[in-house]
Amino acid sequence: MFCFILVVIVIFIYLLLQKDNQIPSKYLAATLIAYVFAIFSMILYLAKDSYYYNIVYNYFSLPKAVWKYLMFVDISRKVIIRLMNISSLAVIFLGYHFSISYQKKVMSHKWVGFRILLSVMVVLQLVAYDPDLQYYIYIYTYPSLFTLEQIEFIKNSFHALTVAFNLGVIILSIIQLFLSYRKVHFLNFVRIYLVGEGVCYMLIMMSYMVIFWFSPTWLIKVSKIADYIVYLSVTLSRNQIIYTAYPYYLIITSLLCAFCIYELAKIKTQMKSKEFSITKQIDAADTTTKIFCHYMKNEILSIQSKLEMLEPPQRNNEGIDEVIEHCNYLYERLDTIHRGTKTSKINLVETDMHQFMFNCLKHIESNICNCELVVNLDEDVTSAMIDPIYFEQALKNILENAQDAMDTIPIEQRKITIRLQSISNMIVLSIEDTGVGISKENLTNIFTPLYSSKPITKHWGIGLALTHRIIMAHEGKIEVESHEKIGTKFKISLPDMGKYVL
Structure with missing residues (x-):
């Protein structure tokens, strides 16, 4: 006692x-x-x-x-x-x-x-x-x-x-x-x-x-x-x-x-x-993706070496050079994806989200062209635990996806709206485009590695899968709303550190 x-x-x-x-x-x-x-x-x-x-x-x-x-x-x-x-x-x-x-x-x-x-x-x-x-x-x-x-x-x-x-x-x-x-x-x-x-x-x-x-x-x-x-x-x-x-x-x-x-x-x-941080392991994509990339890289190198070994009479130089160049391009893409799918560490630190988004959009804004960009950052948004580098990469992936979705519509109709706000005990970041939208059948698969509704020569279905893993590692949530011929809205929710009582 x-x-x-x-x-x-x-x-x-x-x-x-x-x-x-x-x-x-x-x-x-x-x-x-x-x-x-x-x-x-x-x-x-x-x-x-x-x-x-x-x-x-x-x-x-x-x-x-x-x-x-x-x-x-x-x-x-x-x-x-x-x-x-x-x-x-x-x-x-x-x-x-x-x-x-x-x-x-x-x-x-x-x-x-x-x-x-x-x-x-x-x-x-x-x-x-x-x-x-x-x-x-x-x-x-x-x-x-x-x-x-x-x-x-x-x-x-x-x-x-x-x-x-x-x-x-x-x-x-x-x-x-x-x-x-x-x-x-x-x-x-x-x-x-x-x-x-x-x-x-x-x-x-x-x-x-x-x-x-x-x-x-x-x-x-x-x-x-x-x-x-x-x-x-x-x-x-x-x-x-x-x-x-x-x-x-x-x-x-x-x-x-x-x-x-x-x-x-x-x-x-x-x-x-401001000395607190969390280190986590993040699998950017699953084992299937890694095996696929490794296999495809080997196959491309094999095709490229066979083409280069062809005797001059058998070669159509112009056509063969184009194939080799395309093989180089595919190899570089696969190598980038393969390196990106290796297990990485993220370092979560408490970050002022209003200031972070302001700085982040400065870097990203130059890459957004041929469309109207509307930004609305609420002043009352406080801080969240994020890895600034990885989180910025996740935003870039979503914005690239938004621009791709508006390729086929007139320039004057292209618009991306970014909004940051505090809702209940969460910080909510929404990114909305006026693109072609995603069908209901495709919507359930957009975070699946290697899934893409676009031609595989341009899209490998890795970006959104990566984004999903990054947000999950931040203990956040990512949701998608989409209507065909109207547009798509991605909504990322993160725990608001200003709302915690410790």
């Missing part, structure tokens, strides 16, 4: 020293601190309860010397009850806020009313279960207003209502936590630690429901005639193994929690200082 308390204190001090505003981690640490106080106040109350005098040593794995010391600590049971009520309700209140903290930037306002209700219920319970208030209510309402049976019925009904409400909030917070992981698109490199925090929270709250399901509760009984207060015993499970194993369960949970909080803090610090 002491180890658990020590771990929680270390977590709390560590987060206090952090300058970054890690809201979820701080809520989780605050929940743990409240839990420590709840456990401590219960232990203190049990130590002063004569009912558990002979068996209290079997609970919570505390040494006898500690129990004996706690028995004689000069602190009134009223104060202990108040501390237990405050800390147990704080666990529920802070735990709920932890569960919604991940999606505060994207959540609707419909839960504001519930948060107000939760605050009201917490205050109401703190007041209602206060020992002094219980005493005065009993003194002034019995027997003038209520009988003893009626008072007991009201107390039991109110307690049943508050227990149901508190357990309902805990279950709702766990559901909210699950929903937040589905609503907020976390990047893979932090998802494991965020899920780790969530698992820790669920383990903590499950143990809380087992040990503190009754809290707060009525812990005094008043005798008006004798003007005397009797302190009631806390209801514990008869299975003492639960309480013996409880400290070890908490230690494992808190250590896992500490690890996740530390790793998230480290990542956040690196991202703040």
Whole structure:
């Protein structure tokens, strides 16, 4: 138990020293601190309860010397009850806020009313279960207003209502936590630690429901005639193994929690200082493409060598030279594709997308000719984790595809529209052309390596396959909308780093 308390204190001090505003981690640490106080106040109350005098040593794995010391600590049971009520309700209140903290930037306002209700219920319970208030209510309402049976019925009904409400909030917070992981698109490199925090929270709250399901509760009984207060015993499970194993369960949970909080803090610090990057392997195309390129290169070299070995009388010099020249061209293309399909590394760094697109279009704009280019970059777009070199290559592939699609239409009708905007928790880049469009049959295959609806002498079906792999390596999404004789729209979605709560 002491180890658990020590771990929680270390977590709390560590987060206090952090300058970054890690809201979820701080809520989780605050929940743990409240839990420590709840456990401590219960232990203190049990130590002063004569009912558990002979068996209290079997609970919570505390040494006898500690129990004996706690028995004689000069602190009134009223104060202990108040501390237990405050800390147990704080666990529920802070735990709920932890569960919604991940999606505060994207959540609707419909839960504001519930948060107000939760605050009201917490205050109401703190007041209602206060020992002094219980005493005065009993003194002034019995027997003038209520009988003893009626008072007991009201107390039991109110307690049943508050227990149901508190357990309902805990279950709702766990559901909210699950929903937040589905609503907020976390990047893979932090998802494991965020899920780790969530698992820790669920383990903590499950143990809380087992040990503190009754809290707060009525812990005094008043005798008006004798003007005397009797302190009631806390209801514990008869299975003492639960309480013996409880400290070890908490230690494992808190250590896992500490690890996740530390790793998230480290990542956040690196991202703040722009020192954070992710290196990934990317297969630009599948094995079939590599084998095909290798085979075709060998065949072209074989044809070229046979042509060059022909005797002069057998040669039509002009025709043969054209074939050899075309073989050279095909070989160069295949060699470029083959080199491009080897496994490469991408290095993801946090990049200002507005500035990146502005600079990127400067380089690309000169290659876009004989068509109108419309660019709309929203000012509120923040940053994303990208590899600038690979991402620019992906954009070039899409723009080349857009220009090819407009080859057969009049120049005055050619138009490419590029738009960058922030939607929900994603940065969305759309590239739209007014070309011939893609048929429904071809649309499902456009990201398949070596697939092309155009003649193979001009298009090898590698560019969009590469683009798809690059975007997937960025943990993004690429979608295509196309209508024949109207045009095609590519939409790339990337996680918006400005919308993450770490």
